[in-house]
Amino acid sequence: MESDRVKNIVIVGGGTAGWMSAAALSKLMPEHQGNVTLVESEEIGTVGVGEATIPQIATFNQRLGIHEDDFIRATQATFKLGIEFVDWAKKGDRYFHPFGTHGFDLEGIEFHHFWNKLRERGDARSIEDYSINAAAAYSDKFIRPQSEHGPIINKLGYAFHFDAILYAKFLRKFSERNGAKRIEGKVEQVNLRSDNGFIESIRLADGQVIKGDLFIDCTGFRGLLIEEALQTGYIDWSQYLPVDSAVAVPCEKRGEPIPYTRSTAREAGWQWRIPLQHRTGNGYVYCSQYQSKDEAEKTLLSNLDGKPLASPKHLRFKTGRRKKFWSKNCVAIGLSAGFMEPLESTSIHLIQSGISKLIALFPDKSMNPVERDEYNRLLNVGYAHIRDFLILHYTLTERDDSDFWNYVRTMKIPKTLQRKMALIQSRGRFFKYDDELFNITSWMAVAIGQGYTPKGYNPMVDSLSDDNIIQSLANIRMSIDKAVEAMPTQQAFIDRFCRAQDVYTTAGES
Amino acid sequence: MGNSIEAWLPAAYCCARLPSDDYQIILAETKGNTGGSDGDIVAKPSSKNLHHVLDIAEHDLGSKAHARPALAASIAIDNGLHIDLPFGHYGIDREGIEFQHLWKYSGSQKPLSEFNLALAMHKASVFLPEPPKGAPVYNYGYMLQEEGYINLLKSKARATHITADNITLQQSNGAIDKVICDGESLKADLYIDARHYNYAATNTNVTYTDGNAWQHNHLRITGGFDMLDHQSGMRLHRIQMAMERLFKLWPDREFAAVEIAEYNRLEASQSLHINDMNLLLQQQTQGCSNTLARKIKLFETRGRIAIEDYEIYSKAEWIAAFCAMGINAKNYDRLAHRINSDTLAQWIEQLQVAITNVIEQLSDKK
Numbered sequence: 001m002e003s004d005r006v007k008n009i010v011i012v013g014g015g016t017a018g019w020m021s022a023a024a025l026s027k028l029m030p031e032h033q034g035n036v037t038l039v040e041s042e043e044i045g046t047v048g049v050g051e052a053t054i055p056q057i058a059t060f061n062q063r064l065g066i067h068e069d070d071f072i073r074a075t076q077a078t079f080k081l082g083i084e085f086v087d088w089a090k091k092g093d094r095y096f097h098p099f100g101t102h103g104f105d106l107e108g109i110e111f112h113h114f115w116n117k118l119r120e121r122g123d124a125r126s127i128e129d130y131s132i133n134a135a136a137a138y139s140d141k142f143i144r145p146q147s148e149h150g151p152i153i154n155k156l157g158y159a160f161h162f163d164a165i166l167y168a169k170f171l172r173k174f175s176e177r178n179g180a181k182r183i184e185g186k187v188e189q190v191n192l193r194s195d196n197g198f199i200e201s202i203r204l205a206d207g208q209v210i211k212g213d214l215f216i217d218c219t220g221f222r223g224l225l226i227e228e229a230l231q232t233g234y235i236d237w238s239q240y241l242p243v244d245s246a247v248a249v250p251c252e253k254r255g256e257p258i259p260y261t262r263s264t265a266r267e268a269g270w271q272w273r274i275p276l277q278h279r280t281g282n283g284y285v286y287c288s289q290y291q292s293k294d295e296a297e298k299t300l301l302s303n304l305d306g307k308p309l310a311s312p313k314h315l316r317f318k319t320g321r322r323k324k325f326w327s328k329n330c331v332a333i334g335l336s337a338g339f340m341e342p343l344e345s346t347s348i349h350l351i352q353s354g355i356s357k358l359i360a361l362f363p364d365k366s367m368n369p370v371e372r373d374e375y376n377r378l379l380n381v382g383y384a385h386i387r388d389f390l391i392l393h394y395t396l397t398e399r400d401d402s403d404f405w406n407y408v409r410t411m412k413i414p415k416t417l418q419r420k421m422a423l424i425q426s427r428g429r430f431f432k433y434d435d436e437l438f439n440i441t442s443w444m445a446v447a448i449g450q451g452y453t454p455k456g457y458n459p460m461v462d463s464l465s466d467d468n469i470i471q472s473l474a475n476i477r478m479s480i481d482k483a484v485e486a487m488p489t490q491q492a493f494i495d496r497f498c499r500a501q502d503v504y505t506t507a508g509e510s
Numbered sequence: 511m512g513n514s515i516e517a518w519l520p521a522a523y524c525c526a527r528l529p530s531d532d533y534q535i536i537l538a539e540t541k542g543n544t545g546g547s548d549g550d551i552v553a554k555p556s557s558k559n560l561h562h563v564l565d566i567a568e569h570d571l572g573s574k575a576h577a578r579p580a581l582a583a584s585i586a587i588d589n590g591l592h593i594d595l596p597f598g599h600y601g602i603d604r605e606g607i608e609f610q611h612l613w614k615y616s617g618s619q620k621p622l623s624e625f626n627l628a629l630a631m632h633k634a635s636v637f638l639p640e641p642p643k644g645a646p647v648y649n650y651g652y653m654l655q656e657e658g659y660i661n662l663l664k665s666k667a668r669a670t671h672i673t674a675d676n677i678t679l680q681q682s683n684g685a686i687d688k689v690i691c692d693g694e695s696l697k698a699d700l701y702i703d704a705r706h707y708n709y710a711a712t713n714t715n716v717t718y719t720d721g722n723a724w725q726h727n728h729l730r731i732t733g734g735f736d737m738l739d740h741q742s743g744m745r746l747h748r749i750q751m752a753m754e755r756l757f758k759l760w761p762d763r764e765f766a767a768v769e770i771a772e773y774n775r776l777e778a779s780q781s782l783h784i785n786d787m788n789l790l791l792q793q794q795t796q797g798c799s800n801t802l803a804r805k806i807k808l809f810e811t812r813g814r815i816a817i818e819d820y821e822i823y824s825k826a827e828w829i830a831a832f833c834a835m836g837i838n839a840k841n842y843d844r845l846a847h848r849i850n851s852d853t854l855a856q857w858i859e860q861l862q863v864a865i866t867n868v869i870e871q872l873s874d875k876k
Contacts, residue, residue: 005844033847063606108527108563108757359606361814362845370807374816377804422768429759429769431776433819460760463529 004364007034010212012187012202012225014040016164017334017351018218019171020060024355025216026178027064036179037210039202041186051274051281052080052261052345053159054437055099060352064174068144072498074170076277077162078257079490081137083344087265088450090398095126095449096260097344098133099157101441103476107464112428112444113457114469120457121466127448130473131441132156132480137260141487144497152483159345161261161274161281183210187219190229198329198367199225213365217332221317221339226325226332233323240391240414241319242407243269243341247297248283248313252306256491263343265397266299267291268404272342273305277500280305285341288316290404325379326372329365331358338383343393346386349437353382378435385436388417389443395421396450421452428454511538511677511689512704515551516733516749518660520702521667523753526564535669536698538677538691540705551656552583552743555597555649560750564666575659577652579637581628585741587791593834595742595827598628598641598648601861607846609646610813610829614842616851616858622833625858626826627865636872645864651743677705685726685765699763704731724773727765729756738788747822751780776820783822790831806837813839 009025011018018038026036061071071077082098089095103111115127128134132155136142145154176182185204193200201211202225217225226232238244257275264271269286284300291299297312321338325331332338333354340346357378361371394408395417413421423429424447430440447453461469488496511517521537528535561571571577582594600622601609613622623629627641628648641647674691679701681687688697723730731752733745755776759769786802789795795806801818808816809832815825823831832838846854 005847028845028848030848359845362843364841364844368811370804370811371814374804374808374814419768419772423772426766426768429772431758431772434817434821435819456762458758458760459762460527460757462532463527 004366005034006213006363006365008212009034009036009214009216010202010210011036011038011216011218012040013218013220013334013336014038014168014172014182015218015220015334016168016348017220017336018216019168019175020348020351021216021218021333021355022175022180023064023171023178024060024359026175026180028359030179035181036175037181037183037212038175039183039185039187039204039210042184043186051164051276052083052161052272052342053348054345055157055159056349056352056437057159060355066174069498071167071170072160072162072494073500075160075162075166076279076500076503077160077498078275078277078494079142079259080159080161080261080345081133081142081156081259082131082445083261083263084137085263085265085393085446085449087399088263088270088393088397091401095445096128096131096134096137097442097445097449098128098131098137099159099441100131100133100155101157102127102444103130103473104151104155106469106472107460109458109460110428110430110440112440112448112454113461114464114473116428116454116457117461117466118469118473119453125477127444130476130480131445132483133158135480135484136487137258139484139487140256140258140489140491141484142259142490142493143487144493150483152479153487158259161257161276163276163278163281164348183208187224190225192229196328197230199229213329214363214367215330217330217336218334220335223322223332223336225330226322226327226336230327230330232327232332234318235320235323236318237320237340237387238318240387240411241341241394242287242289242404242411243285244317244319245288245293245296246283246285246315246317246341247293247300248281248315249300249304249311250279250281250309251304252309253278253280254305256489259490261345264303265399265405266303267402268296270343271300271303277494278503279309283342285343287404290402290407321380321383324372324376325354326358326375329363329367331375333358337379340383340386340390343390344386344438344442346390346437350383350386354379381433381435382437384414384416385433385438388414388420389438389446391417392421392443392446393450396447396452398451421447425452425455427456427458429458511540511701512731513540514704515656515660515663515746516704516731517702518663518667519746519749520704520731520753521669522564522663523560523757525667525669527757530668535667536696537667537669537671538689538696539671539673540677541673541675549656551654551659551746552580552741553577553652553654553746554583554743555651557651557743557746557750560746564663566662566666570662571652571654571659574662574665575652576655579639579650580632580653581637581648581650582632583651583741583743584632585738585791587834588793591834593791593830594629594632595823595830596626596628596632596648597651597824597826598626599646599826600829601625601646601858602644604857605848607843607848608813608825610839611843611846612849612854613858614813614839615846615849616854618855618858618862620862622829624862625865626830627868628826629830630865630869631872634869634873636869636876638868638872642868645868646861679703679728683726686728699727700761701728702731703728722774723752723777724756724770726770727763729773734784736788738791739784742787744784744822748780748784752777779820780822783818783820787823787827787831790835793835806832809839810837811839812841812843814843 022038086094145156187202188205189203191201199215201209262273268291271284274281286296317339325337334351361375399405582596586592627646678690686701805816808814
């Protein structure tokens with residue numbers, strides 16, 4: 001019935017989650033069909049989470065009809081071909097988690113089995129030597145793959161590093177053009193309906209009351225609606241992922257930006273380095289049980305490339321997720337839904353995933369529990385898959401130089417991850433769930449990168465002669481080298497297609 | 511060990527994937543019933559991948575297995591009724607909204623099935639290998655004459671072939687030590703047992719639920735115990751999936767427990783999805799699995815299809831099954847309202863006319 005239709009959507013909280021939600025919903029729901037209202041307060045800072053992304057972000061922008069180069073220019077973005085992990089397996093070690101793939105499957109058998117066979121025969125080449133992403137990243141090269149580039153360059157997967165605050169601003173303009181209404185104000189009270197406990201309205205500090213059919217909670221860790229008003233509850237995963245604090249600071253860039261994120265393991269956590277066009281983003285994620293706030297800040301500041309551009313900003317969080325992402329007529333998106341450290345740049349993806357599943361299960365005013373349950377089931381599964389992949393990085397460390405690393409090296413891990421690891425170790429077997437984010441390349445990159453190399457390979461590999469395998473793999477390496485040699489540098493590509501205006505600092509950070 | 515497609519397909523598959531100078535394949539063929547499908551078997555569109563591996567060209571399927579293209583699987587259910595599970599989509603999704611929602615919102619008087627080109631062609635017994643531009647998409651499978659298909663598989667299976675009236679297995683510590691075929695002893699590294707695991711051999715309506723199809727060096731292959739499996743194309747599909755799983759987890763003589771467990775987990779998941787569909791078609795949904803209960807509730811609520819991990823059936827097949835069982839969506843995705851109702855009604859009518867025209871043109875050429 002027409003009267004059941006959700007017409008008023010109220011998004012509480014700006015920032016990346018709020019404006020991504022507003023952009024998607026305002027695009028989806030033209031003005032004459034309903035109202036999308038976003039309430040945010042300039043007094044409340046945003047976390048500006050997720051400056052590094054994974055390739056799925058391109059799909060989100062494409063669905064909104066946003067041109068990639070416009071987005072890059074507006075957000076000071078650079079290209080990201082993967083993540084370099086430094087000192088994770090042990091000090092002095094490094095490996096690369098590429099987007100895209102390792103090599104090519106041969107005769108229907110996954111590539112890493114062939115690589116592993118040659119490795120067992122004494123070939124010392126790394127699996128990274130078969131990744132065009134790794135080769136391009138370490139040569140500072142980039143090209144946007146087009147069909148005419150051929151099969152090697154078309155294996156190049158990419159995402160972006162960008163300024164999340166600028167992205168939110170960019171999406172704000174987009175949303176307002178599509179009819180979304182922004183209200184400046186601080187929420188003072190959440191009013192619940194007496195009959196069913198649904199959120200009826202929010203009252204702002206200036207007395208304004210905003211009613212809605214569906215409320216999207218983008219208020220960050222606090223969870224103003226989903227937790228403080230609806231008391232949904234939280235599932236704590238800190239026994240598996242114990243880091244609980246972060247300190248972040250941007251610094252001046254040195255030279256041309258590199259096309260990858262760097263994650264360097266430190267005494268009680270890890271440090272990110274994210275190169276943008278105008279500056280470099282840095283942060284140290286650590287466990288407060290093993291390192292103080294001051295020590296963490298000192299660690300970060302002593303490991304910057306350039307002069308800091310702002311005062312360090314401290315954050316506290318608890319890894320885990322809400323018991324329900326969608327409760328009554330409220331859907332939590334972003335940090336209000338849950339938090340997982342940005343080790344694999346999944347924060348923005350989780351926002352995107354929440355929005356797309358909400359659209360796929362878009363409710364009417366009755367908020368049918370069947371659809372709500374399905375949404376929660378799908379999100380639960382998605383969060384758990386990502387959690388397991390993050391834990392893999394820690395549980396495989398060999399480091400024993402601090403209490404933190406001793407804890408994560410020896411902690412208990414979920415059974416789902418135990419099973420996956422046992423299969424990887426047993427001849428590199430991997431079966432991806434349909435809705436699992438990270439694929440075989442990601443799992444193998446991290447497992448092998450951290451020394452958890454499969455014992456053996458699929459015996460079917462022996463159906464190809466050793467000479468044949470050696471020649472096939474040499475051809476792949478040669479093709480990668482040739483392709484990378486022909487690519488422009490990332491800076492040259494940006495200069496040609498998507499250079500942002502020069503700035504010295506970024507609004508919202510100083 | 512075994513006969514019919516259950517035995518000859520694995521034999522042909524192994525021969526295609528394993529180099530003959532390294533591997534020896536022996537097929538101990540049992541006598542007796544060789545089928546259970548009244549002479550015809552349904553090959554779903556996914557069988558094209560299988561035939562690619564087996565190096566069986568479409569013209570060979572035509573000339574040797576009398577293959578006819580199939581755009582749906584016809585399944586006989588109780589009370590003399592039958593339903594068709596289509597190999598193609600219902601209508602065309604628009605602005606990210608699935609067609610069944612648009613159809614419901616439009617209030618069209620035409621049944622949803624009339625917007626499925628694959629179903630319409632199946633009913634009219636006409637065929638085009640590819641859908642015309644702008645029409646609902648589909649893929650085609652085949653109806654195969656079983657005997658001819660088995661002969662085709664035999665030609666691809668360069669296996670040592672023996673026949674036996676009586677096969678017994680000798681086990682030690684849970685593993686098969688050897689098999690005795692009519693008194694003759696055979697030893698192997700891996701035993702694939704396809705005996706008695708087809709519908710005809712058991713002739714019962716029990717549903718196959720044993721998740722431990724692989725134990726030690728002994729793998730059981732089934733095309734399914736249930737007649738529904740045969741009619742829906744799951745007989746061939748089950749064997750194909752089993753072989754694909756086996757080769758992805760191809761063992762050595764150690765038979766790693768973790769790999770066997772993974773095979774059985776995937777097999778159990780597949781069986782669960784197949785059983786869900788079979789229970790739905792048998793109208794035995796009382797006390798059914800959580801996955802089927804969730805699917806029914808979600809469809810009833812607003813015509814949405816819950817897709818599980820390692821899903822076997824397509825959304826279109828589920829929609830067809832729900833509609834045939836009288837489970838109808840009470841509502842539709844409200845985002846359909848984005849599209850102007852007059853525009854939508856006109857578009858839906860045009861789509862239906864376009865489908866009718868395709869059928870008429872093809873019927874005229876028959």
